[in-house]
Amino acid sequence: MKWVLLICLAWIGAAQAETRVPSSSAEIALSFAPLVQEAAPAVVNIYARRVVESRRRSPFANDPFFRDFFREFGQTRPRIQNSLGSGVILSADGIVVSNYHVVGQATDIRVVLKDRREFSARVLLGDEESDLAILQLEGAQDMPHLALRDSNTVEVGELVLAIGNPFGVGQTVSSGIVSGLARSGTATGNGRGYFIQTDAPINPGNSGGALVDMQGRLIGVNTSILTRSGGSNGIGFAIPASLVAQFVTQARAGAGAFLRPWAGITGQAVSADLAESLGLQIPEGVVVAELHPASPFVVAGLAPGDVITQVDRLPVNTPAEMLFHMSVKGIGAEAEITFLRGGLPSTVSVPLILPPDVPDREAMVLGRRDILEGLALARVNPAVSSELGLPIQSEGVVVTDPGPLGARVGLRLGDLVLGVDGRAVDRPTDMARALRRAAGSTTIVVNRQGRRVTLRFRI
Numbered sequence: 001m002k003w004v005l006l007i008c009l010a011w012i013g014a015a016q017a018e019t020r021v022p023s024s025s026a027e028i029a030l031s032f033a034p035l036v037q038e039a040a041p042a043v044v045n046i047y048a049r050r051v052v053e054s055r056r057r058s059p060f061a062n063d064p065f066f067r068d069f070f071r072e073f074g075q076t077r078p079r080i081q082n083s084l085g086s087g088v089i090l091s092a093d094g095i096v097v098s099n100y101h102v103v104g105q106a107t108d109i110r111v112v113l114k115d116r117r118e119f120s121a122r123v124l125l126g127d128e129e130s131d132l133a134i135l136q137l138e139g140a141q142d143m144p145h146l147a148l149r150d151s152n153t154v155e156v157g158e159l160v161l162a163i164g165n166p167f168g169v170g171q172t173v174s175s176g177i178v179s180g181l182a183r184s185g186t187a188t189g190n191g192r193g194y195f196i197q198t199d200a201p202i203n204p205g206n207s208g209g210a211l212v213d214m215q216g217r218l219i220g221v222n223t224s225i226l227t228r229s230g231g232s233n234g235i236g237f238a239i240p241a242s243l244v245a246q247f248v249t250q251a252r253a254g255a256g257a258f259l260r261p262w263a264g265i266t267g268q269a270v271s272a273d274l275a276e277s278l279g280l281q282i283p284e285g286v287v288v289a290e291l292h293p294a295s296p297f298v299v300a301g302l303a304p305g306d307v308i309t310q311v312d313r314l315p316v317n318t319p320a321e322m323l324f325h326m327s328v329k330g331i332g333a334e335a336e337i338t339f340l341r342g343g344l345p346s347t348v349s350v351p352l353i354l355p356p357d358v359p360d361r362e363a364m365v366l367g368r369r370d371i372l373e374g375l376a377l378a379r380v381n382p383a384v385s386s387e388l389g390l391p392i393q394s395e396g397v398v399v400t401d402p403g404p405l406g407a408r409v410g411l412r413l414g415d416l417v418l419g420v421d422g423r424a425v426d427r428p429t430d431m432a433r434a435l436r437r438a439a440g441s442t443t444i445v446v447n448r449q450g451r452r453v454t455l456r457f458r459i
Contacts, residue, residue, distance in 0.1 A: 032161060036173050039216045041114045041144035042089045043163040043171060043209055046098055046121075048106035049082055086164035086209035087111065087135065088218060090148065090248060094119070094140025097244050098208030099223055100126050100133045111137055113144075114171055125251035127258035131223050132239060134251040146210060149217035151240035151328075152314060154178060154196060162200035162222055162236070164209025176200030176234075178219075182321050183237060194324035195237035196220045202236035211238040218244070242328045249330065261326045261335075261352035262382060264295025266392055269318045270307060278307060279343055285309035286319055288339075292392045294356050294382060300348040302339060309345070310338035326352055355382035363400065364428045371435055371442070371459050374403025375411065377428035388414045391450075397425050399446075409457040415446040 085102030089095070096111065103109055109121040119137040126133040137143070158178045166172050180197035198211060202222050211220040220238025250258060267286040268274075275283035285307040291298050302308075308316060311325040312335055326335055334349045361378040378384050378400045385394050394416060402411040417425050420434035421443055435442070444455045 032173070032175060035161065035212070035214065035216055036163075039146060039161070039210065039212050040163055040171060040173065042146045043114070044087045044089060044096065045112045045165045045171070046085045046087045046102055046208060047082070047110045047112070048085070048103045049108040050106045084165065084168050084205055085207045086205065086222070088208070088210045088221065089137075089143050089145040090218075090244075091145050092141065092143050094137030094143050095124075095145075095248060095251070096121065096135040096137060097221055097247070098133050098135060099221065100128050100131045102208050103133045103135065104128060109135065111135070125247060125255055125258060127247070130239065130243065130247075130258065132221065132244065132247050132258075134247050146212065146216065146218040148241040148245050149213060149215075149219045151196070151219065151242040154181065154213075154219050154240075156181060159214050160198055160200055160219065161212050162198065162202055162206060162209060163212065164202070164206035164222060166201075166203035166205040168205055174201040179235070182317065194240065194243075194320050195223070196240055198236050198238060199234040200236060201234070206236075217241075240324070243324065246328055246330050259331050259354060260323070260386075261329070261331060262295075262355035262386060263297060263323065263326065264292035264355070264382065264392055265297050265302075266290045267308070267319050267322075278305075280307070280340070284315070284317060285340065286316060286322055290392060292382060294358075295392075296350050296353055297337070300337065300350045301346075302337070302348070303341075305341070307340040308337060309340060310336075312336050313338070355386040357381060357383035362428050364432065365401075366403075366432060366435070369436070370432065371438060372403065372405045372409070372411075374401070375399070375406040376401035376403065377417070377431060379427055380416070390414065390416070397428055397431055409444070410453075410455040411444070411446070412448065415448050415453075418445040418447055418452070420444050 083102055085098060087096045087098035090097055103123055104126050111119045111121045119140055121135040121137050124134045124136050156178050160176055160178055162174045164172065176199040178196060179199045183195040183197045196219065202225050206222045209222045210218055211222055213219050218241045220240050221244060222236060222238050225236045247258060266289045268289060270280065270283045270285050270287050272283045274287060288302060288304050288306045288308065290304060308322060310316060311322055314325055316322040316325065329335055329352055331352055331354055333352050335352055336347060337350050338345060338347045359379065359381055361381055361384050363378045366372055366375045377397055380390065380394050380396055380398050384398060385392060388398060397417040399411050399413060399415040402413060417431055419425060420431055421438055423434050425431040425434060438459060441456060441458055446453050
């Protein structure tokens with residue numbers, strides 16, 4: 001009888017526990033519902049439309065007789081492309097962050113809130129390399145929004161929620177933990193650089209959605225996954241909120257493009273073998289391989305062979321991680337750089353600057369008198385190298401737009417011109433003069449991503 005009574009009392013206690021309203025923060029933490037109710041209204045669905053040019057290939061393109069009769073077959077035709085993603089409201093006046101691959105180059109953007117309100121939006125600032133875009137909702141006020149958390153305070157193992165619109169089924173919440181930090185070069189998609197890794201399920205449509213902590217603060221913007229099937233395998237990546245904050249700052253300041261600090265160096269992560277050759281006890285940091293003469297790191301006293309271990313007292317182990325910490329601070333600030341030389345640590349302050357547009361790029365476009373009309377050229381300087389992704393020690397003349405005739409003879413964007421008909425060219429005007437002197441068969445030698453390429457054509 002005593003056992004029956006105990007069982008009844010236990011059953012009554014369990015029933016009461018199931019229906020009792022949580023009375024403490026510890027009990028509330030057992031459910032994500034209060035957190036979702038607070039954070040979800042600031043996560044939006046984004047519908048974007050863009051016009052793309054599609055070209056149909058003629059089946060007679062390689063036929064020397066019929067291709068002239070079907071010349072119009074391959075003309076480009078405008079086509080509407082739709083994309084679906086998510087976004088996060090960051091301020092009461094309607095500033096929204098999303099992924100560039102969701103809204104980049106869109107002609108029409110429609111944002112739908114959780115309460116079904118709809119707003120038109122325009123892109124204030126977009127950057128394909130970071131895969132981030134800042135939007136402004138038209139006519140928005142008193143909007144629900146999330147606070148940004150300093151990404152440097154995020155730790156592996158923290159509980160997180162991913163909120164977005166996967167596969168267009170509607171707003172969905174998934175839970176997980178922070179699986180890793182300082183991930184770089186591992187994600188698929190447009191984003192490059194430094195990511196927070198999470199095992200919270202992320203699927204197509206989650207792009208641009210929120211990764212929030214247990215206080216409802218935004219710690220990252222979901223951007224991509226590592227997968228072979230196209231679905232979530234528990235390896236997702238988010239762009240840290242600290243970089244988002246810098247994007248918002250620049251967007252509010254009216255920047256037309258995201259401005260990154262220029263380091264003017266190339267380096268590589270220190271591997272175990274490299275650490276042994278450098279006399280380091282543990283493999284850490286980024287070893288400096290090359291420096292541009294105008295680099296602020298040169299002015300601060302760094303030299304090839306130095307190992308950069310910290311930026312603002314935060315450890316760095318890849319070039320992408322170093323650039324991330326510099327980008328978060330922004331142009332005009334100073335970064336405290338700790339480096340090793342001969343095994344001894346030193347600390348210097350490095351100003352964060354834009355790549356110098358010096359010497360003058362002397363940009364020019366060849367005209368109707370030239371055999372390659374429409375070919376655009378520029379003199380290489382740090383600013384041009386950064387825009388085109390050229391090696392920091394590049395110099396001479398670069399192709400900034402091959403134009404229709406230049407493309408036909410084989411020139412490409414970013415080609416470094418070494419010579420024309422055996423004559424070296426150091427400035428755009430040198431190449432223009434060399435092409436005007438050309439007669440009959442002409443030869444252009446270029447450096448294309450480290451390879452020497454020779455192009456021959458008849459005038």
